[in-house]
Amino acid sequence: MEFTGLLFPPRAATPAEVHELTTTNFRHTSLENGFQVMGKESREYNCLGWAIQSRSFLQDEALFQDIGKTVTFMQSHGYELTEDQIVADIDVWGVRHWETGIVEITHFALKTEFGWTSKLGYDMLIVHGRYDLECLDEEEEGVYGEIVGHFRRRDGGSRRKGVSLGEVCAMARCDCSSNKADCCGKGGEVSAKL
Numbered sequence: 001m002e003f004t005g006l007l008f009p010p011r012a013a014t015p016a017e018v019h020e021l022t023t024t025n026f027r028h029t030s031l032e033n034g035f036q037v038m039g040k041e042s043r044e045y046n047c048l049g050w051a052i053q054s055r056s057f058l059q060d061e062a063l064f065q066d067i068g069k070t071v072t073f074m075q076s077h078g079y080e081l082t083e084d085q086i087v088a089d090i091d092v093w094g095v096r097h098w099e100t101g102i103v104e105i106t107h108f109a110l111k112t113e114f115g116w117t118s119k120l121g122y123d124m125l126i127v128h129g130r131y132d133l134e135c136l137d138e139e140e141e142g143v144y145g146e147i148v149g150h151f152r153r154r155d156g157g158s159r160r161k162g163v164s165l166g167e168v169c170a171m172a173r174c175d176c177s178s179n180k181a182d183c184c185g186k187g188g189e190v191s192a193k194l
Contacts, residue, residue: 003039003055010036010114010127017124031132038117039125050119051090051108052077064105067149079151088150091116093133095145107133107144 013021013035021031048063049056052074062069070092071081082088093107109118109130118133119125135143 003045003050005040005042006125007038007040010038013037013126021120021123021126031126031128033129033132035129035132036114036127037124038112038114038127039119041122041124042119043122045119046121047108047119050117050125051110052079053110067103067105070105074151075154078154080154082150082152084152085147085150087152089153090151091130091147092149092151093144093146094148095143096148103148104145105148109133 017037018031018034021035043057045055046057046059048058054077063073064070074080074090079090085091089111091109091111092105093109094103094105096103107118109116109128111117112127114127116130116132117125117127131147133144134146
């Protein structure tokens with residue numbers, strides 16, 4: 001299955017999109033400094049589906065509540081835990097409940113050539129700074145908490161720079177050989193399986 005509605009290269013967020021993500025839906029105030037839009041709103045996949053490159057809305061609560069099941073699931077998709085954030089391909093976000101010691105997993109972000117990317121629930125797919133989604137206020141609606149873990153690809157190690165535009169274009173069957181601006185219809189919408 002391919003991802004649809006992806007934008008290459010990602011475009012700057014509109015003022016309305018910044019307002020939406022900083023005041024209404026997720027309240028990520030750190031995104032006020034800017035982010036890029038890489039994909040349209042979609043109910044076809046969520047953050048975990050994007051992170052493992054499966055166009056699926058993966059909702060199994062156990063994957064978000066049981067770290068052991070999360071690790072097993074990620075291993076079955078070719079990822080391994082790493083403590084080294086430099087080689088991480090996927091960051092895992094969570095809220096630490098200090099009174100119980102439980103970490104509730106809330107989000108997964110994927111490193112790409114453009115930077116860290118996140119599919120925000122049913123909302124858009126964005127490119128953002130690594131820590132831009134951090135919010136430690138448990139009372140805040142839509143909170144993702146903080147980065148609580150990292151995964152890297154098992155086959156050949158980390159991508160280091162993330163998924164490349166060339167990989168995306170090859171999957172979308174467009175020619176990136178000359179110039180990134182010419183790839184995928186000069187910044188148009190494409191369908192791709194990364």
